[in-house]
Amino acid sequence: MPESLETFIAGLPKAELHVHHVGSASPRIVAELAARHPDSPVPKDPGALADFFSFRDFGHFIEVYLAVVDLIRDAEDVRLLTYEVARDMARQQIRYAELTVTPYSSVSRGIPDRAFLEAIEDARVSAERDLGVVLRWCFDIPGEAGLASAEETARIAVDLGCEGLVSFGLGGPEIGVPRPQFKPYFDKAIAAGLHSVPHAGETTGPETVWDALKDLRAERIGHGTSSAQDPALLAHLAEHRIPLEVCPTSNIATRAVATLDEHPIGAMVEAGCLVTINSDDPPMFGTDLNTEYGVAARLLDLDEGGLAALAKNAVEASFLDASGKTRLAAEIDAYLSAWQEQRPQ
Numbered sequence: 001m002p003e004s005l006e007t008f009i010a011g012l013p014k015a016e017l018h019v020h021h022v023g024s025a026s027p028r029i030v031a032e033l034a035a036r037h038p039d040s041p042v043p044k045d046p047g048a049l050a051d052f053f054s055f056r057d058f059g060h061f062i063e064v065y066l067a068v069v070d071l072i073r074d075a076e077d078v079r080l081l082t083y084e085v086a087r088d089m090a091r092q093q094i095r096y097a098e099l100t101v102t103p104y105s106s107v108s109r110g111i112p113d114r115a116f117l118e119a120i121e122d123a124r125v126s127a128e129r130d131l132g133v134v135l136r137w138c139f140d141i142p143g144e145a146g147l148a149s150a151e152e153t154a155r156i157a158v159d160l161g162c163e164g165l166v167s168f169g170l171g172g173p174e175i176g177v178p179r180p181q182f183k184p185y186f187d188k189a190i191a192a193g194l195h196s197v198p199h200a201g202e203t204t205g206p207e208t209v210w211d212a213l214k215d216l217r218a219e220r221i222g223h224g225t226s227s228a229q230d231p232a233l234l235a236h237l238a239e240h241r242i243p244l245e246v247c248p249t250s251n252i253a254t255r256a257v258a259t260l261d262e263h264p265i266g267a268m269v270e271a272g273c274l275v276t277i278n279s280d281d282p283p284m285f286g287t288d289l290n291t292e293y294g295v296a297a298r299l300l301d302l303d304e305g306g307l308a309a310l311a312k313n314a315v316e317a318s319f320l321d322a323s324g325k326t327r328l329a330a331e332i333d334a335y336l337s338a339w340q341e342q343r344p345q
């Protein structure tokens, strides 16, 4: 990638729609959490920690992920993680993010539900005030934990809720975890005014995306990678402007796609789908949102204008209110104009 494009991406104001809370813990944040819990097996020395984090394979990703989960033991850990994730976002010029949070993991490990909600809300308000990053939440069901986790996630989202919560999701493995069984919980969340954003078609075929659309009334699709195998599905997504949350490096890391050059993002764009670029679990996959924009620039052969349009797709696909969308889109346009004036083509 030309250096100028890299610089352009680094300064481009961005929104991110598919990024996980615990999965965003960078080595810097993990070191801070580990310092709070000296009995943890996570290395404390920065060199060893960097090695612990360097992505090897999917099994290693799970190992790192679980080690980080084990470091989140009280409400202060939750607050620290959330605020520090926002700091890493601010450095990448991410102005708005819908962070996927899994309250079930923390609450089932003993953090009281209300204390958990207060901690993320405290971090959200502070991050907006101090760092200029607007955070919103998607509470997701960890699919592998079954219907009990769905019941509990819906209870926390709907019966308790919190100001920053905008959507309801479903993550974890897809194989052996059919989407339709979660319909009652999505019905409850949708009736309470939450948007439906399940993961679907990441590791299984396009029929899972259809299930997510029909049974879970998905308004956006997490990944949706296998949609490209079904032209009728791509046409449906394009016609109804149902956005795809594409996470290229994650798809390679989890082996959902063999190589970046085989990634179906081009087919999605060609079919007229609203494609957004996201980082999923960035430090654990050795990436960040800026890197993912660089990957997209290469795969879609984008110049600065194309990258700005991609950033605006995420604004359009977000659950920001109308004035927030207008403001962020205008900021992206202004950034592009200033760049083009400074570097006449």
Ligand SMILES: [Zn+2]
Binding pocket: 018, 020, 171, 199, 222, 280
């Ligand atoms: Zn995800």
